[in-house]
Amino acid sequence: MSTHRPAGHPPPDAPPAVPTTRDWVVLALLCIAQFMLVLDVTAANIALPSIGRDLGLDTGALTWVITAYAVAFGGLMLLGGRLADVLGRRRLLVSGLAVFTISSALCGLAPDGGLLIAGRAVQGVGAALISPAALASVSALFTGAARTRALGVWAGIGASGFAVGLMASGLLASGPGWRWIFLVNVPIGLALIPLLWRMLPASRGIGGRIDVVGGVLATVFAAALVVALGGLGAGDDAEGLAAGWSTALGLGVAFLALVLFVMQERRHPAPLMPLGVLRQRPVVTGLALMLLASAAMLSMFFLASMYLQQVVGLDPFQAGLAFLPSAIATVISAHLASRALARFSVRLVAAVAFAITAAGGLVLTQLDGSSTLWYPLIAGLVLVSFGLGPAFLTATASSLARVDVHEAGLASGIVNTGHEIGGAFGVAAVASVIGAASAPLLDAGAFGRGFGALAIAALAAAVVSLIFIAPGRIDSSALPEGPLH
Structure with missing residues (x-):
């Protein structure tokens, strides 16, 4: 997705060493665009109980409000990066913003669950076009120390979106209603489209073939697995039999899509x-860790937001505030992990991070339906989040540390794809574990089972870290500078 040039020979359109005020304004606009994408991951989680009540959706259907966005975003992200190279960054970025804005309006105005889920899927398509083009634009605008600063600002968007998204979505859902979580994107998108078209320098596409079929097959594979996972926890009644058929069909479609994808990639x-x-161990290990970390994060959001509102009885804004300590814990632990990686091996840091996440999941299994917030609920959420901060960092670092320079961009794209798709898998798997395909409300035991599954997944990730991550420390230059979106 990028070309390799000898040192000392910058491209003809290389940016100046000292960025202008206009460049920093463009960076701010790009960060706002990325912020919308990050916010829409966490925002929908807080609004799920309200959406379920208003649209009459059971727990199984509500999972698709999350997974439809994540599957489309993750499944098409590599294709979005390729399109940005071939067609030009500005053209693709503005097109993606148009798709995201229109689909946000569709979500906000959706009269039923089917249209809402369809709108979320189209939102994911827009996000897959925006995110790679926006990050590539940041890298193209800045050089040297300025690029490091710019990428640091960009990376902070993920952490701030995590915290602000929770509170903003809670405030909107408690006030004007959950629909405004999506509708608020419309005026922002309408403002960004002309501003970025006018201010972002045009980039000439490199041309070449585009593997659209590969992108579609990757997305079908992920969506079919989500369908299969969603039906695993059904009972033995007629509904369970239907879920069993959907699981079998999902697995069959996933297998077929995977075979076709391999054939397509070999011949394209x-x-x-x-x-x-x-076939490179660091990339596969990093992808596995990213899938597990993302699954743990989004399943935690899904379960905890439902528990806080359905069992504890908090309104959406109060539920968002209850997540604030978790957001702070994630930021602090990620910072500490970046320093720890300079002294300890990635293997050790990753194993400890996932072990802390597992401990938090075990604490959360003690939930008994009482309204007590501090323990085990807040304590467990903080522990899970404190482990996930370094878990994400080590997943990326382990995949990039020993990969050839000319393959680093591709490896990063593969792992970042796992970030989005892993969340969809996690929500679908948790919904299956709690056995709530048609339950509008969940009992405390269901939440305990879900958090227990989270703890098991984190323990599995700790074992994967100890066995498959290569020993030894990494050079600090191998650490990711950008976000995981």
Whole structure:
């Protein structure tokens, strides 16, 4: 997705060493665009109980409000990066913003669950076009120390979106209603489209073939697995039998899509994902860790937001505030992990991080339906979040530390794809574990089972870290500078 040039020979359109005020304004606009994408991941979680009541959606259907966005976003992210290279960054970024804005309006005005889920899927398509083009634009605008500063600002968007998204969505859902979580994107998108078209320098696409079929097959594979996971926890009645058929069908479609994807990537002249990269242990390990970390994060949001509102009885804004200590814990632990990686091996830091996450999940299994907030609820959420901060960092660092320079961009794209798709898998798996495909309300025991599954997944990630991450420390230059979106 990028070309390799000898040192000392910058491209003809290389940015100046000292960025202008206009460049920093463009960075701010790009960060606002990225912020919308990050916010829409956490925002929808807080609004799920309200959405379920208003649209008559059971717990199983509500999972698709989250997974439809994540599957489309993650499944098409590599294709979005390729399109940005071939067609030009500005053209793709503005097109993605148009898709995201229109689909946000569709979500906010949706009269039923089907249209809301469809709108969320289209939102994910827009996000997959925006995010790679926006990050590539940041890298193209700045050089040297200025680029490091710019990427640091960009990376902070993920952490701030985590915290602000929770509170803003809670405030909107408690005030004008959950629909405004999506409708608020419309005026922002309408303002960003002309501003970025006018201020962002045009980039000439490199041309070449585009592996659209590969991107579609990757997305079908992820969506089919989500369907399969969602039906695993059904009972033995007629509904359980239907869920069993959906699981079998989902697994069959996923297997077929995977076979076709491999065939497509082998024969396409410009494959979306050169299969040789997946034979490299660091990339596969990093992808596995990212899938598990993202699954733990989004399943925690899903379960905890439902518990806080359905069992404890908090309104959406209060539920968002209850997550604030978790957001702070994530930021602090990620900072500490970046320093720890300079002294200890990635293997050790990753194993400890996932062990802390597992401990938090075990604490959360003690929930008994009481209204007590501090223990085990807040304590467990803080522990999970404190572990997930370094878990995400080590997943990326382990995948990039020993990969050839000319494959680093592709490896990063693969792992970042796992970030989005892993969340969809986690929510679907948790919904299956709690056995709530048609339950509008969940009991305390269901939440305990869900958090227990989170703890098991985190323990599995700790074992994967100890066995498969190569020993030794990494050079600080291998640490990711950008976000995981």
